[in-house]
Amino acid sequence: MKQLLFFFLLISISIQSQDFSNVDNLVTDYPRFSNAQDLASKISTDFISDEEKARAAFFWLAKNIRYNLEEYYNPTQRSYNLSYATEEEKLQKLQAIKDKVVSDAFKNKTGVCEEYAQSFKKICDLLGLESEVIKGNVRNLPQEIGKPVNTSNHAWNAIKLNNKWIILDATWAAGYEYNGRWIRKFDPYFYNIPKEKIFKTHFPEDTLWVLRFGRISLQEFYNQPIYGHSFLSSKATLISPKKGIIRINASKKIELKFKHLAPNTLIYYTFKGMKFAQNPIITLENEITTLTINDVSRNSEFVLYINNEAALQFKTK
Secondary structure, X not given: OHHHHHHHHHHHHHHHOOOOHHXXXXXXXXOOOXXXXXXXXXXXXXXXXXXXXXXXXXXXXXXXXXXXXXXXXXXXXXXXXXXXXXXXXXXXXXXXXXXXXXXXXXXXXXXXXXXXXXXXXXXXXXXXXXXXXXEEEOOOOHHHOOOOOOOOOEEEEEEEEOOEEEEEOHHHHHEEEEOOEEEEOOOHHHEOOOHHHHHHHOEEOOHHHHHHHOOOOHHHHHHOOEXXXXXXXXXXXXXXXXXXXXXXXXXXXXXXXXXOOOOOOOEEEEEOOOOOXXXXXXXXXXXXXXXXXXXXXXXXXXXXXXXOEEEEEEEEO
C-alpha cells in the first residue's frame, strides 16, 4: 500500500511540475494563424498527449494575441438581442456569438480577457478537450482591497486533464501594462495555477468553481492583500498579516512575517506619495523572516517590492 501511495504521489508531483519547454519551443515557430481551426489542426498533428495539446493552445494564445488596452479603458458595449423558439436554437445563437469573438481575436490578433478565454475554449473543443470559461473577479490595485464588487470583471479558463480540473489564465500569462503600454512577456505561473493559490488572485462568480478549489467568500477574497505574480511563483509564503488592510497602532510600526524567503533577497517598500523607496529592518529567527517598518502613515497605500517586483500591496488605516 505504501508503494502504491508513493506511486500516486509521484504522478501528482510530475503533473504539477511538468516541463513544457519542448512544447513551447515548437509552438514558438508556429505561424500567426488567422483562425482557430488551423491552429487546432497543427497542434493535433504535432502533439499526442492532452497535456501537451492544452499547453500548446495556451502558449500560442499568450504569445500571439496582444491585449487591447484601448478596449479595456474604453470598452465597447457588447449587447445582443436574441430571439429563439427552442433551447437548442438559443444555444446555437449563443455559440455563434462566441465564435465571432474568437474569429475577431484571430484576425486582429488583439483582445481582452473574453477573447483569450473564448479562444482557448474553442481550440479545446476542436481538439476534443473538456474545458470551460470561468467568469469572476480579480484585483490589481490597493484601492480595491476591502471593497467587494458583485459584477464580474474578468474571464479565464478551467480544463480537465487526467480527470482533474486545473485553472489557467491566458490573459495574465500574455504580459502586463507598464506606463500605459502593453508589455508582451509570457508568465508560465498562470498555466495550472497552484490550487492553494487560486483564490489569492481569482474568485469565480459560479459557486461550483469556488467549491471545487476551496472555501472562501467574496468579502474574504477582497479583504486579502494584493499578491504579485512573481511572489506567488516563488517558494516564499506570507504568514502575517493575512488581511489587506493593516490597522496602525500607537507605535506606528508594522511587521510582516514570511516563511522560505530566500536569503540575500532585495527588499524595499514605498508608501503612497513617497519619493524614494525605503528598506525595512530584516530579522531571521527559526526560519521565519520578519520585516519591520517604522513610522507608518495611516490611510495610505503600501507596496512591498521583492527583487524589484511588486510582491504585496496593502492599505493602512
